[in-house]
Amino acid sequence: MSNASLPDARGHFGRYGGAFISETLTYAIQELTEAYARYQHDPEFLAEFEDELAHYVGRPSPIYHAARTSREIGGAQIYLKREDLNHTGAHKINNVIGQAMLAKRMGKPRIIAETGAGQHGVATATICARYGLECIVYMGSEDVKRQSPNVYRMNLLGATVVPVESGSKTLKDALNEAMRDWVANVDNTFYIIGTVAGPHPYPMMVRDFQSVIGQECLVQMPEFLQGGQPDAVVACVGGGSNAMGIFHPYIPHEKTRLIGVEAAGQGLDSGKHAASIQRGEPGVLHGNRTYVLQDENGQITETHSVSAGLDYPGVGPEHAYLADIGRAEYVGITDDEALAAFHHLCRHEGIIPALESSHAMAHAMKLAKTMRPDQSILVNLSGRGDKDIGTVADLSGADFYERPSMRGLVLKGAKPTASDASQGGAA
Amino acid sequence: MSRIQTTLDALKAKGRKALIPYVTAGFPYPDITPALMHAMVAAGADVIELGVPFSDPSADGPVIQAAGDRALAAGIGLVQVLAMVREFRQRDAHTPVVLMGYANPVECYDLRHGTGSTGSAFVRDAAAAGVDGVLIVDYPPEECQDFAAALRAASMDLIFLLAPTSTPSRMDEVGRLATGYVYYVSLKGVTGSGALDVAAVQQAVPRIRAHVTVPVGVGFGIRDAASAQAVGQVADAVVIGSKIIQLIDGQPRDQVAPTAAAFLREIRAALDAIQAA
Numbered sequence: 014m015s016n017a018s019l020p021d022a023r024g025h026f027g028r029y030g031g032a033f034i035s036e037t038l039t040y041a042i043q044e045l046t047e048a049y050a051r052y053q054h055d056p057e058f059l060a061e062f063e064d065e066l067a068h069y070v071g072r073p074s075p076i077y078h079a080a081r082t083s084r085e086i087g088g089a090q091i092y093l094k095r096e097d098l099n100h101t102g103a104h105k106i107n108n109v110i111g112q113a114m115l116a117k118r119m120g121k122p123r124i125i126a127e128t129g130a131g132q133h134g135v136a137t138a139t140i141c142a143r144y145g146l147e148c149i150v151y152m153g154s155e156d157v158k159r160q161s162p163n164v165y166r167m168n169l170l171g172a173t174v175v176p177v178e179s180g181s182k183t184l185k186d187a188l189n190e191a192m193r194d195w196v197a198n199v200d201n202t203f204y205i206i207g208t209v210a211g212p213h214p215y216p217m218m219v220r221d222f223q224s225v226i227g228q229e230c231l232v233q234m235p236e237f238l239q240g241g242q243p244d245a246v247v248a249c250v251g252g253g254s255n256a257m258g259i260f261h262p263y264i265p266h267e268k269t270r271l272i273g274v275e276a277a278g279q280g281l282d283s284g285k286h287a288a289s290i291q292r293g294e295p296g297v298l299h300g301n302r303t304y305v306l307q308d309e310n311g312q313i314t315e316t317h318s319v320s321a322g323l324d325y326p327g328v329g330p331e332h333a334y335l336a337d338i339g340r341a342e343y344v345g346i347t348d349d350e351a352l353a354a355f356h357h358l359c360r361h362e363g364i365i366p367a368l369e370s371s372h373a374m375a376h377a378m379k380l381a382k383t384m385r386p387d388q389s390i391l392v393n394l395s396g397r398g399d400k401d402i403g404t405v406a407d408l409s410g411a412d413f414y415e416r417p418s419m420r421g422l423v424l425k426g427a428k429p430t431a432s433d434a435s436q437g438g439a440a
Numbered sequence: 441m442s443r444i445q446t447t448l449d450a451l452k453a454k455g456r457k458a459l460i461p462y463v464t465a466g467f468p469y470p471d472i473t474p475a476l477m478h479a480m481v482a483a484g485a486d487v488i489e490l491g492v493p494f495s496d497p498s499a500d501g502p503v504i505q506a507a508g509d510r511a512l513a514a515g516i517g518l519v520q521v522l523a524m525v526r527e528f529r530q531r532d533a534h535t536p537v538v539l540m541g542y543a544n545p546v547e548c549y550d551l552r553h554g555t556g557s558t559g560s561a562f563v564r565d566a567a568a569a570g571v572d573g574v575l576i577v578d579y580p581p582e583e584c585q586d587f588a589a590a591l592r593a594a595s596m597d598l599i600f601l602l603a604p605t606s607t608p609s610r611m612d613e614v615g616r617l618a619t620g621y622v623y624y625v626s627l628k629g630v631t632g633s634g635a636l637d638v639a640a641v642q643q644a645v646p647r648i649r650a651h652v653t654v655p656v657g658v659g660f661g662i663r664d665a666a667s668a669q670a671v672g673q674v675a676d677a678v679v680i681g682s683k684i685i686q687l688i689d690g691q692p693r694d695q696v697a698p699t700a701a702a703f704l705r706e707i708r709a710a711l712d713a714i715q716a717a
Contacts, residue, residue, distance in 0.1 A: 179505060
């Protein structure tokens with residue numbers, strides 16, 4: 014199928030994609046485009062990438078048959094691609110290694126990144142620590158609050174996390190801020206974008222690095238399915254990198270339905286969601302043309318999702334294209350549905366999934382009921398849920414996460430200080 | 441011939457430098473812009489760049505972003521900006537107006553008001569309102585062929601940015617499409633940032649002239665009469681934005697126009713002194 018060979022030379026997926034950038038970024042983008050073209054098919058580069066994935070990330074990640082869940086639901090068999098078992102706990106690390114390897118070859122000692130949920134930030138901080146690169150991570154101040162464990166992880170890894178106070182204080186604003194940094198420091202700085210959005214070549218490059226997920230599945234699934242491939246592949250879509258990674262190798266396998274799950278938040282018609290494909294219109298944001306959530310004046314609207322990683326008003330341009338040509342379907346899962354799936358996986362399969370991945374799981378559980386037990390659904394379990402347990406605890410009214418140190422109370426064994434006493438701690 | 445070209449040609453013939461102030465439409469008060477534009481013209485502005493507020497102005501610094509946010513909160517979109525230009529035109533048929541903004545509001549305008557290709561509805565309505573040129577920060581030459589054609593058909597100018605990182609082949613590319621003037625971003629960074637490196641600008645502008653036939657304006661980082669004069673030594677036009685926004689921010693309604701005008705008169709005098717010198 015010809016669409017698997019997109020984008021074209023200028024980064025277009027049909028009417029989407031491209032490089033809508035200010036002149037100040039043109040040089041940086043050209044430099045990156047040339048570097049990626051040089052290494053994209055370079056055997057030495059690819060061999061190192063594979064070696065890193067095998068020995069540092071722990072690939073291939075396994076596929077797990079969620080047999081108990083499948084039995085209880087009574088429909089299709091659900092399989093989970095365990096990207097949550099990667100080093101740092103999500104698929105994000107695959108792409109970051111690829112881009113950091115490029116940065117090293119391009120002689121850029123300073124790395125910037127933006128992050129929503131923090132998984133991309135943690136992955137970037139991790140690789141920078143290993144490769145000895147300076148690391149600055151921009152993060153909306155709302156996300157800094159929601160994802161404080163990941164902020165601390167980045168700090169431990171030596172990264173500087175910069176809270177962004179502008180706009181909605183979430184991922185899109187962190188992206189704007191990272192672009193500004195890049196403009197000012199293009200000489201020594203490589204911008205590692207964490208999703209399949211941004212100006213060309215990012216959507217293509219990130220997809221290529223993440224396609225390892227789907228390529229592994231193409232080999233692994235036949236072992237479960239008597240040589241066959243799954244009837245459906247389901248993945249959550251914010252920017253859409255884990256979905257693109259698992260979808261892309263399946264595009265030519267037309268019998269396999271590709272289903273992207275957007276964050277429906279409080280409902281697709283509530284105005285509080287992040288479903289860019291289902292409720293957005295074509296527009297230009299962050300360097301590419303794609304579906305964006307916008308108001309009647311073309312201003313980008315604020316989004317809502319229980320999952321910081323899906324809380325983005327745009328989507329990768331290749332998803333916009335796949336939606337238009339009908340090769341992939343896009344559906345919505347609400348916060349409540351995602352949380353129910355989160356708890357289900359915890360209690361029935363012993364897996365604490367990321368809230369992002371819980372969206373995909375929730376849809377798979379709905380879909381399975383409409384299918385036969387001899388059919389199969391492959392879910393990309395893109396990340397683990399450690400980072401989200403604070404959010405879930407808050408929503409459940411649980412108190413355990415309030416560590417003594419977070420209450421300003423003394424830890425066991427430490428001497429109380431005057432300020433601790435004045436805060437009236439009742440440990 | 442466009443109003444921008446006529447204006448810049450006339451200035452050049454007299455050996456004068458063009459002064460191009462930038463203000464965000466609808467800032468600091470949603471209805472003040474036409475009066476502010478008239479005051480700036482009276483103080484010596486030759487062309488006015490009117491910023492179209494956008495929610496995600498990734499090439500602007502905090503000053504212009506905050507001004508845009510305030511205008512957005514007051515409900516200023518492209519429809520309102522065009523109305524401001526229409527109002528300005530009722531009393532000023534000469535001073536060129538350039539809209540400066542980002543692609544998404546323009547494309548959204550086409551989506552809501554148009555029937556045809558990119559730029560059609562926007563260009564039609566902007567031309568009717570009296571807009572002379574457009575600078576879309578995130579429309580590089582590769583991505584704006586249709587838009588450029590629509591503007592050309594309406595005799596409007598397409599202004600492009602050039603940056604310290606622009607290569608000679610890039611300057612050629614921009615030179616082929618640019619009309620009106622090109623806007624040289626004098627430093628690596630966003631609007632309002634950093635210190636102006638006058639020596640670097642003085643080296644860069646002649647390089648640009650080797651590739652670009654339209655006049656060269658320089659902006660980003662020009663904050664006072666001295667820096668304007670230094671840049672004016674080599675450039676055809678001097679663009680000033682963030683500093684004006686800072687000066688009028690927080691002024692009572694009746695002080696906005698006088699404050700901007702007083703500042704521009706200083707700049708005007710400094711630019712005119714180049715000719716005298």
